[in-house]
Amino acid sequence: MSESVQVTNNLTNPEASSQRTLYPYVTGTSVVAIKYKDGILMAADMGGSYGSTLRYKSVERMKSVGKHSVLGASGEISDFQEILRYLDELILHDNMWDDGNSLGPKEVHNYLTRLMYNRRNKFNPLWNSLVLGGVKNGQKYLGSVSMIGVHFEDNHVATGFGNHLARPILRDEWKEDLSFEEGVKLLEKCMRVLLYRDRSAVNKLQIAKLTEEGMTISQPYSLKTFWGYGAFQNPTVGAEGSW
Amino acid sequence: MANVDFDVPAKGGFSFDLCRRNEMLMKKGLKPSSFLKTGTTIVGLVYKDGVILGADTRATEGPIVADKNCEKIHYMAPNIYCCGAGTAADTEAVTDNISSQLKLHRYHTGRESRVVTALTLLKSHLFSYQGHVSAALVLGGVDVTGPHLHTIYPHGSTDTLPFATMGSGSLAAMAVFESRYVEGMNRDDGVALVRDAIRSGIFNDLGSGSNVDICVITKGHKEYLRNYEMPNPRTFTSEKGYSFSKKTEILTAKVTPLRELVEVIEAGDAMEE
Numbered sequence A: 001m002s003e004s005v006q007v008t009n010n011l012t013n014p015e016a017s018s019q020r021t022l023y024p025y026v027t028g029t030s031v032v033a034i035k036y037k038d039g040i041l042m043a044a045d046m047g048g049s050y051g052s053t054l055r056y057k058s059v060e061r062m063k064s065v066g067k068h069s070v071l072g073a074s075g076e077i078s079d080f081q082e083i084l085r086y087l088d089e090l091i092l093h094d095n096m097w098d099d100g101n102s103l104g105p106k107e108v109h110n111y112l113t114r115l116m117y118n119r120r121n122k123f124n125p126l127w128n129s130l131v132l133g134g135v136k137n138g139q140k141y142l143g144s145v146s147m148i149g150v151h152f153e154d155n156h157v158a159t160g161f162g163n164h165l166a167r168p169i170l171r172d173e174w175k176e177d178l179s180f181e182e183g184v185k186l187l188e189k190c191m192r193v194l195l196y197r198d199r200s201a202v203n204k205l206q207i208a209k210l211t212e213e214g215m216t217i218s219q220p221y222s223l224k225t226f227w228g229y230g231a232f233q234n235p236t237v238g239a240e241g242s243w
Numbered sequence B: 001m002a003n004v005d006f007d008v009p010a011k012g013g014f015s016f017d018l019c020r021r022n023e024m025l026m027k028k029g030l031k032p033s034s035f036l037k038t039g040t041t042i043v044g045l046v047y048k049d050g051v052i053l054g055a056d057t058r059a060t061e062g063p064i065v066a067d068k069n070c071e072k073i074h075y076m077a078p079n080i081y082c083c084g085a086g087t088a089a090d091t092e093a094v095t096d097n098i099s100s101q102l103k104l105h106r107y108h109t110g111r112e113s114r115v116v117t118a119l120t121l122l123k124s125h126l127f128s129y130q131g132h133v134s135a136a137l138v139l140g141g142v143d144v145t146g147p148h149l150h151t152i153y154p155h156g157s158t159d160t161l162p163f164a165t166m167g168s169g170s171l172a173a174m175a176v177f178e179s180r181y182v183e184g185m186n187r188d189d190g191v192a193l194v195r196d197a198i199r200s201g202i203f204n205d206l207g208s209g210s211n212v213d214i215c216v217i218t219k220g221h222k223e224y225l226r227n228y229e230m231p232n233p234r235t236f237t238s239e240k241g242y243s244f245s246k247k248t249e250i251l252t253a254k255v256t257p258l259r260e261l262v263e264v265i266e267a268g269d270a271m272e273e
Helices: A002-012 A077-096 A105-121 A161-173 A180-197 B017-027 B088-109 B115-128 B170-180 B187-204
Strands: A026-028 A031-036 A039-045 A048-050 A053-056 A062-065 A069-076 A128-136 A139-145 A151-153 A156-158 A205-211 A214-217 B042-046 B050-055 B059-061 B064-067 B073-077 B080-086 B135-143 B146-152 B158-160 B163-166 B212-218 B221-229
Touching (some): A031 A128, A031 A161, A031 A180, A039 A069, A039 A128, A039 A139, A039 A180, A062 A214, A069 A077, A069 A205, A077 A128, A105 A128, A105 A151, A128 A205, A139 A156, A156 A161, A161 B170, A180 A205, B042 B080, B042 B146, B050 B080, B050 B135, B073 B088, B073 B135, B080 B115, B080 B212, B088 B135, B115 B146, B135 B163, B135 B212, B146 B163, B170 B187, B187 B221
Antiparallel strands (some): A026 A048, A026 A069, A031 A039, A031 A156, A039 A205, A048 A053, A069 A128, A139 A151, B042 B163, B050 B212, B059 B064, B073 B080, B080 B135
16 A cells, blocks of 8 residues: 555655755765876875765776766765766767877866756766866866866866965976976875875875876875974973973 | 941852843843954964064954054053954953053052963953953963963963964964974064964954054063064055046136044043043
């Protein structure tokens, strides 16, 4: 008796059984990316947090897209995996034309913007902040899309906490035509500050390099940290018993 | 037992008497007044010879800049200064209060004030108000025991740090500090780093802006560098002065400099209180 009541409910009120995304579950933290002399450099750590627990420590949050682009994502990991499937289909259909053309970073960025914005309009967003970088025919491109569809293009982008901690450093120290070593050093500087000051950051990161030749992603490695300040060793100097 | 003549000390803690009156007024339709916040970047660091404090100079009231050039580095003692972020009235009042308590203490003990004294007075005061006094402070100074730098949060917790930032621009400033701070810097490097951290706050945070104030405190000496740098000058005033549209025919022109009309009496009577 109760089952038939439920069936009628589903038919008359189709929204009753579907659910909208209300909050993310397994999340990745910031992604930072810069343009450099030969293309794009992108850095992201490998942590997947489940609320305040550090649940997964080998999550690759940067993936290549087609021949010319790399996508980095922060936010809900399952939504990132879903976006990769959409992009797979997009690239597949593009290859099926077999016309010698391939989707460049600008086109992929535009596709992602439409995807995110349309989901947001249905109140069912893909809970990610994406960074899309690429090089096609010598043109470097670096763009960002948020979960509500805000998109823009710049010489350096970051998601999440990276906006507050890494962007100020990049605004001061980024310059045109950085060498690979300078670019990596700059990214490591930003990732180190994020490691110190973002609670969901993890000391295991990868750096992706994207040039005209293609994408290479480094092996995971960790950054050196320094904790030897005098005030940390002895905070109550001159005031025994204080706290 | 004889009648005692001294005042019984107050019970302490927050007095909630005015809360009922506020609720009554709100029910009658009174809109709560917006308060002046200092949405701010304040920083401090310890260097080889002492402590350097820095602050921006913008005070905001919601989305509006209420004061373009306010002073956020407050005097506590000849050897101790305190930067304040949060509600401007709260930071002003709490630092003034503790500053006068420190002076009385100096008279009583006959010694230079210590930073931990100011720290304890401030944190006890803020804790007793359970976070309702919205003052986030960076306290720095040099006393007989050496240079000290502390942060004090509105609820009364404190930290002892080699470098510290507070306010809405604290992340932008902390990014600069975390990447470039080393222990035992000399004065010029320290001032340059503080200036860069405040500039980072000014240009990357909307709640901070205008100029950079710096205060350098060393053993037995302090330098209050008000408006050390002014990276936001007003460049849009026209030098041409006022010009009438082409169709206007000027019949006569007379320029009266206003300064000459007002007589400033230097040694006049002070206002009776």
